Amino acid sequence: MKPLSDEEFEWFLKQLNMKLGIDLSGYKPHRVKRRTEILLKKYNCESFTDYIRLLLKDEEKKKEFLDKMTINVTEFFRNPEKWWKLRDKFLPDLLENCNFKAWSAGCSSGEEPYSLAILLEELKAPRGAKVIATDIDLNVLSKAKQGIYEEQNLTNVPPNYLQKYFRKLENGKYQVLDNVKARVQFKYHNMLKDPFDKGYDLILCRNVVIYFDVDAKRQLYRNFANALRKGGMIFVGGTERIFEYKELGLELIEAFFYKKI
Numbered sequence: 001m002k003p004l005s006d007e008e009f010e011w012f013l014k015q016l017n018m019k020l021g022i023d024l025s026g027y028k029p030h031r032v033k034r035r036t037e038i039l040l041k042k043y044n045c046e047s048f049t050d051y052i053r054l055l056l057k058d059e060e061k062k063k064e065f066l067d068k069m070t071i072n073v074t075e076f077f078r079n080p081e082k083w084w085k086l087r088d089k090f091l092p093d094l095l096e097n098c099n100f101k102a103w104s105a106g107c108s109s110g111e112e113p114y115s116l117a118i119l120l121e122e123l124k125a126p127r128g129a130k131v132i133a134t135d136i137d138l139n140v141l142s143k144a145k146q147g148i149y150e151e152q153n154l155t156n157v158p159p160n161y162l163q164k165y166f167r168k169l170e171n172g173k174y175q176v177l178d179n180v181k182a183r184v185q186f187k188y189h190n191m192l193k194d195p196f197d198k199g200y201d202l203i204l205c206r207n208v209v210i211y212f213d214v215d216a217k218r219q220l221y222r223n224f225a226n227a228l229r230k231g232g233m234i235f236v237g238g239t240e241r242i243f244e245y246k247e248l249g250l251e252l253i254e255a256f257f258y259k260k261i
């Protein structure tokens with residue numbers, strides 16, 4: 001396969017948007033190109049044109065393409081020590097708002113919002129304390145709604161939480177209990193395009209912004225800051241920083257936690 005030019009790639013991105021409704025503006029172009037080239041090789045496509053034809057006629061290949069662009073890797077209580085900080089230090093204060101509302105943006109198959117819902121149960125938060133969980137990938141959202149997980153997704157779940165908040169199924173998998181499920185509402189939302197709700201007490205956006213270019217990331221954090229109520233917090237991933245937090249009216253409370261002042 002001959003090397004593919006940047007012009008061809010630009011054309012490919014336009015076709016994706018126009019013909020398949022896939023808008024990858026805001027995503028890091030090099031990353032998208034590299035991943036697309038791997039798929040072209042896999043299907044022996046000589047050009048982006050061939051690959052677009054394939055995507056247009058084969059729904060499964062379109063799904064695979066979307067999957068490769070947005071990795072869905074996740075787990076319960078990812079970076080556990082940060083979650084215990086959230087439980088012991090920040091959530092009790094945030095829950096003083098009796099209409100507590102959290103948002104897990106880029107929630108993948110549900111492990112993150114369910115982790116938060118488990119902590120809400122632990123802290124005996126009012127039943128109205130809810131987690132909105134959103135993603136652009138409909139496949140992961142339908143898995144999330146089922147709330148059924150393999151044992152290996154649960155390594156960070158403390159044994160007493162496993163006992164209290166999961167049911168072991170006959171096939172050896174674990175299902176999140178209904179009281180935890182009832183706190184989470186899953187829905188489709190593209191954080192780079194769709195409007196944001198306001199008044200959140202807590203926003204979790206973790207291990208998602210790695211896909212986005214600098215401008216998209218900056219705008220996204222601005223939108224998150226606007227979506228928080230005063231005193232609300234953002235919890236980011238274990239390798240992420242909001243560099244311009246002061247400009248956005250945020251305070252760095254400790255690594256990975258920012259508060260709106």
Ligand SMILES: C[S@@+](CC[C@H](N)C(=O)[O-])C[C@H]1O[C@@H](n2cnc3c(N)ncnc32)[C@H](O)[C@@H]1O
Binds near residue numbers: 073106137
């Ligand atoms: C690596 S997972 C992170 C899951 C979870 N937040 C965590 O930290 O374990 C990234 C998720 O972000 C989603 N995602 C990517 N781009 C998105 C967008 N523009 N809007 C909403 N979700 C997006 C992907 O579909 C994927 O499920």
